[in-house]
Amino acid sequence: MKVLIIEDEELAVRKLQKTLQSVDAGAEVVGITDSIRASVKWLQDNKAPDLILMDIELADGQSFEIFDKVEVNSTVIFTTSYDEYALKAFKVNSVDYLLKPVQKEDLEAALDKYRKMKQLLSATDAPANINVDNLVKELQQRLQTKEFRKRFLVKQGQKLVSVEVDDIAYFYSDGRVNFFKTNDNRKFIVDYTMDELEEMLDPARYFRISRSFYVSIQSVDQIHDYFGNRLLLNLLPAVDKEAIISREKVSDFKKWMGK
Structure with a gap:
């Protein structure tokens, strides 16, 4: 494939490649593009791939614009942090819609759906039509059940206390044990x-x-340049070790802070 x-x-590209390889060792990434313009050119210059993993929000606009500029003859799995594009996503050649961060089991299920659909269409010589209503219902069900962590149960002396995620400033490790600090400067082992x-x-x-x-x-008070093209x-509240952003994460951090 x-x-x-x-x-x-x-x-996100590196993580997607790693997840894809863990799900399907035979999958070959034949191209990586980061904009509408670059994607259109790639699709014009190359043979259509079997599958496209496509983020919806790109630097130069929404990837739906790609379909207006070039004929896309591949099946598409959309990835995004925003569920508002669901209906529009399924109106193009989409087999599924995954919310970031993309989970291994979700990608595995999407690829399985893609393979089954391909086998069915090959066996019947039917046109590549997708039942939009069924996919949207499935998506809505997934979105309703997918939730991020709301609280952590941790030890405080001889008792257990529940701490809301909203009250946690940051998580960090000393190499042996992982901790988090709350906004009011309480420290817990997690x-x-x-x-x-x-x-x-x-x-x-x-x-x-x-x-x-x-x-x-909300925990980020100041950002300073640091040697090695990193940030400090x-x-x-104050932390008892340096909070340094690794060089490979600086660009993504800046985008995250600017959203």
Whole structure:
């Protein structure tokens, strides 16, 4: 299966490639584009791939514009942080619609749906029509059940307390144990890895700046240039280790802060 990825965030591209490879080792990424203009040119200059993983919000507009500028003969799986585009997405060659961050099981289910649809159409020589109503109903059901973490149950002395995610300023690791600090400067141990937390937290509100730090947008007080093309954050409340944004995440962090 040949795949084109249309995505303007480098971190999202890398994560999508990794997830795709873990789901289908035989999938070949034949191209990566980051804008409407580049995507149109790629599609004009190359043979249509079997599948396109397409982000809806690109730097130069919404990717729906691609369909107005060039004929797209591939099946499309849309990825986005916003569910408002669902109906419009299914009016083009879409087999599914995945919300970011794209989960392995969701991509696996979408690819399985794509393969089954392809087999069915090949067996019947039918035109590649998609039942929009059924897909929209399925999407609505998924959106209604998909939720980010709302609270954490943690130890405080000899008792357990429930802490609302809204009250958490940031998560960090000392290399052995993971913690979070609340907005009122309380510190708790959290029994999840940083990778697990990345799947639990709303990406519109929390950003992983490095392997050992996950910050909320309200905790960022000041941003400073740091050597090695990195950034150093001053966080509120104050943290007892440096909050440094790794070089490969600087661009995505700036986009996140500017939304």
